Amino acid sequence: MRVLIDTNIYSLAMKGDGDVVNALRKIEQIGFSTISIGELLSGFKGGNREQKNREELSLFLDSPRVVVHPIDEGSADFYAAILNNLKAAGTPIPTNDIWIAAVAFQHGYKLFSKDTHFHLIPGLVPLEQ
16 A cells, blocks of 8 residues: 655654554555655754754655655646645645645555545545544
């Protein structure tokens, strides 16, 4: 199973959330967006454990099960379609989450997130726990 994880899933795993950790153990390939990396680095800079958090993130990203996906023209095309659909439906969600959803669509991943607003994106397949 291939699953893209949202930033909040990484954070919950690092805090030791048992349900999240158990779910992650069952995933063969964990996709991660550079958008999530940016969100995490921003949070690290605001805290008092920046170096420790960066080291933990680096270990996670070095795992052979983790694939980091940058934003490119393909993801931008998915982003535009998702954004236009959400605008037409009158259901906006945070911009970074639209990018994360775009990466999931682009690479054929299910999405693992605790944010319920992802359900507003037609066709996005959530990870069923």
